[in-house]
Amino acid sequence: MEPAVEVRFKGNRKEFFRWPEPAADAPRLDLAVIVQVDRGEDLGSISAIGATAARKCGGCTGCAVGAGGRDPAPPERTVLRLASAEDQRVAREQRLDEAAVRQAVAERAVQHGLGIKVTDAEWQWDRRKLTVYFTSEERVDFRALVHDLAARYHTRIELRQIGARDEAKRLDGIGRCGRRLCCASWLPELRPVSLTLARDQHLSLNPSQISGGCGRLLCCLRYEHDFYVQARKRFPKEGKVVKTALGTERVLAVDIFCESVTLRAEDGSARVVPLAQLERELEAH
Numbered sequence: 163m164e165p166a167v168e169v170r171f172k173g174n175r176k177e178f179f180r181w182p183e184p185a186a187d188a189p190r191l192d193l194a195v196i197v198q199v200d201r202g203e204d205l206g207s208i209s210a211i212g213a214t215a216a217r218k219c220g221g222c223t224g225c226a227v228g229a230g231g232r233d234p235a236p237p238e239r240t241v242l243r244l245a246s247a248e249d250q251r252v253a254r255e256q257r258l259d260e261a262a263v264r265q266a267v268a269e270r271a272v273q274h275g276l277g278i279k280v281t282d283a284e285w286q287w288d289r290r291k292l293t294v295y296f297t298s299e300e301r302v303d304f305r306a307l308v309h310d311l312a313a314r315y316h317t318r319i320e321l322r323q324i325g326a327r328d329e330a331k332r333l334d335g336i337g338r339c340g341r342r343l344c345c346a347s348w349l350p351e352l353r354p355v356s357l358t359l360a361r362d363q364h365l366s367l368n369p370s371q372i373s374g375g376c377g378r379l380l381c382c383l384r385y386e387h388d389f390y391v392q393a394r395k396r397f398p399k400e401g402k403v404v405k406t407a408l409g410t411e412r413v414l415a416v417d418i419f420c421e422s423v424t425l426r427a428e429d430g431s432a433r434v435v436p437l438a439q440l441e442r443e444l445e446a447h
Contacts (some may be wrong), residue, residue: 163188166219166237168210169197172257172284173295173332174346176209178219178237194245196287202320205245205253205287218350249287253377256285267294267311274307281329291318297329327352331377337374355379359387362394392419397437406443408433 167189170176179197181189193208210218219237244255260283268280278296284294292315296302304321311319324332331345331352345352360372360383374380397416398404403412404425411425414432421437435443 165212166215167208167241168218169195169206169241170209171206172260173203173282174334174367175284175332177206177239178215180237180240181211182240182327189241194250196242196245196249198239198242199286200291202286202288202290203242206248218401220436221428225272253287256287256289260285263292264294266314267307270310271307273295274304274309274310276302276304278302278323282332286431289317291320293320293322295322295324295332296327298323326376327381330374332384335375337380339382345376349381352381353384354383355383359383362387363390390418397423398440404440404444405447406440407446 163179165183166178167181168176168178177197177199182184188209188264189211189215191208191211194205195208196203197206206294207256217424263285266284267283271278271280276298277300281295283292283294292311302323308319308321327345330343335343337343355378357367357379360367360379363383363386365372365383372380372383373430397418398413400413400415402413402415404424408427411427414424414426414438416423421438422434424432424434424438425440426432
């Protein structure tokens with residue numbers, strides 16, 4: 163089977179393609195290539211090759227940030243050729259033009275009375291397609307806007323509604339940790355994040371403290387969640403009443419890192435005991 167390569171485009175968008183064999187040059191990272199896409203050709207750069215690309219094409223194998231492993235299917239489309247210097251010059255000119263296109267689309271959207279936020283615009287390398295990304299709190303009928311834009315740019319227009327997380331992935335940025343946003347750098351897919359993840363880790367439930375630049379809950383809340391869930395299974399639940407060497411006590415808190423449990427007796431006194439000691443006391447009573 164022809165080897166698969168991961169090709170990244172503007173806005174951290176990526177797809178997988180077959181690398182034709184024999185090829186003039188072996189695939190390597192950051193190599194600019196022209197690839198086959200729907201109704202035309204596009205230019206991108208190789209971001210993963212070999213076993214790494216095959217693993218990413220098959221999906222994350224059961225890790226906390228992936229959806230679980232799946233049998234890798236061979237990519238349907240192919241890398242057509244290496245991008246020449248002229249191809250890359252054309253792509254750079256299109257990137258410069260896209261800012262003006264985004265502004266023009268935003269103005270047309272206002273004229274059509276559409277309450278949308280135009281996030282980005284992206285030309286296909288052969289200019290046979292223009293994709294406009296936008297966010298909106300509700301469903302939008304943008305058919306009139308599409309006809310308007312098609313008449314102006316004389317190409318196929320696709321308006322694609324995206325969520326706040328996808329917007330952050332396209333625009334990129336620095337997170338509150340001081341590093342590049344996970345969604346824009348390495349995170350294989352964006353999965354739902356709920357307050358349950360923060361609650362299980364005993365984190366603050368204040369949205370301002372556990373939200374990212376997109377305004378949604380931090381993706382990293384999911385990274386260690388499985389560890390916390392498994393570790394807490396060894397400890398009694400907070401609030402549970404247990405019988406120990408000192409009599410009846412209530413579990414106030416657990417510390418999974420120090421492996422200790424805080425107990426409160428009926429007279430109001432509290433003590434901190436190692437988990438191993440508590441287990442011995444429970445077995446004895």
